[in-house]
Amino acid sequence: MNLLIFNDPFDLSWQANLYDVLMLSIFVTVVVHAIVQWRRGTRTWMFLLIASFVYGQVIELGGMATLNMYQQGDFAVMLNYPAIPLFEGTTAMPFYVTIFYPVIFAIGFKVVDALGIASRIKAAITGGLFMVLLDAPYSIEGGLRHVVWWTYDPDFKLFEFWLGWPLLELTWQAIWGAAFYYFMLRHIPRVDGPVEERVGNGRLLAVQAPLAALSAIAVGLVAMSPITITSLLGIPQWIVVSLLMIGYVAVVVPAMRGATPPRGSVDPWLMGWAVWFAVAFGAMVIGNLVYENGMTLxxxxxxxxxxxxxxxATFPLWAPGRATADARRETAAASRS
Known part of the structure; x- marks a missing residue:
């Protein structure tokens, strides 16, 4: 049995083809960006690329080997996991799944890096909230019955839905995303900090990057236990999710008000990724608007x-704390002159 399944793009929905192009094009630029930065002496983005790839493979393969939550729809290139003995009875996966996490975490960490939030925990939580925003168009789109990127198992005990979006998925993006960003920020001194604190290239990519990914997964599993336990006890998930989002907003709003992002324009790589994401999903939203013949929730x-x-993504352009930070820097410079 072949490990790859190829489908004719002309037999697929335009949304599926557009999403494939979106993911592949951003991934290529993420790799190029990491290589360019590496050659310039900045190792953070190569570190993130490796860590996010490891994270994605462990999450997806581990999830498929232990849980059978949905049936995947067709994309141009499918990975035929059911052909592998360990994954018999699971679903074939689109190729984009292998590059999904490097893409979303590169976009997200660019945002986190540019926020200018001093506290690692607060910056990471803001990153977790960003992951929810990034996931909303995608997760809702994929479950639409006129799109069908996947079909969830209605008998899976931990699934409760809002607009076709599993609340468990929303919680997972918020918590595991924040955990991933926290460990990325925590490793910065060993990645691009003072020379005496840095680790060698080989150890950085072969040991530290996978370790950061696995640490984020371990913390995420523990942090997900409240919604898992309450769900098994029959408590509606929307209660836990609402409390989580209220808590996140309570942390993020003050953190962003006091943030001091660097002066200047938005990072061009981030701007390109964010605009391309908005254009692609904007087209899908318009398609859904036409299909529904009107606006829906x-x-x-x-x-x-x-x-x-x-x-x-454009926070450095409108950040409320930027003017104050700029004034402080100018005052300090004037006092030194």
């Missing part, structure tokens, strides 16, 4: 997700 949430992604 799920379209509103998709749109808010896109707007939120663009807002956080």
């Amino acid at each position: 799920y379209l509103t949430v998709q749109t808010l997700g896109i707007v939120g992604v663009l807002a956080l």
Whole structure:
């Protein structure tokens, strides 16, 4: 049995083809960006690329080997996991799944890196909230019955849905995303900090990057236990999710008000990724609008997700704390002159 399944793109929905192009094009630029930065002496982005790839493979393969939560829809290139003995009875996966996490975490860490939030924990939580915004258009789109990127198992005990978006998925993005960003930030001194604190290239990529990914997964598993336990006890997930989002907003809003992002324009790589994401999903939202013959709540949430992604990506341009930080720097410079 072949490990790869090829489908004719002309037999697929335009949304599936567009998403494939979106993921592949951003991934190529993420790799190019990491290589360019590496050659310039900045190792952070190669470190993140390796860590996010390891994270993704462990999450997806581990999840498929232990859970059978959904049936994947068709994309141009599918990885035929059921052909592998350990994964018999699971679902074939689109090729984009292998590059999904390097893409979303590169976009997210660019945002986190540019926020200017001093506290690692607060910056990581802000990154977790960004992951929810990034996930909203995608997760809602994929479950639509006129799109069908996947079909969830209705008998899976931990699934409760809002607009077709599993609340467990929303929680996972918020918590595991924050955990991943925290460990990325925590490793910065050993990646691009003072020379005496750095580790060698080989150890960095072969040991530290996978270790950071596995640490984020371990913390994420523990942090997910409240919603898992309450769900098994029959407590509605929306209660836990609402409390989580209220807590995140309570941390993020003050953190962003006091943030001091670097002066200047938005990182061009981030701007390109965010705009391309907005254009691709904006087209899908318009397609859904035509299909529904009017605005719906799920379209509103998709749109808010896109707007939120663009807002956080451009935060250095409108940050409330930037003017104060600039004034402090100018005053300090004047006092030294």
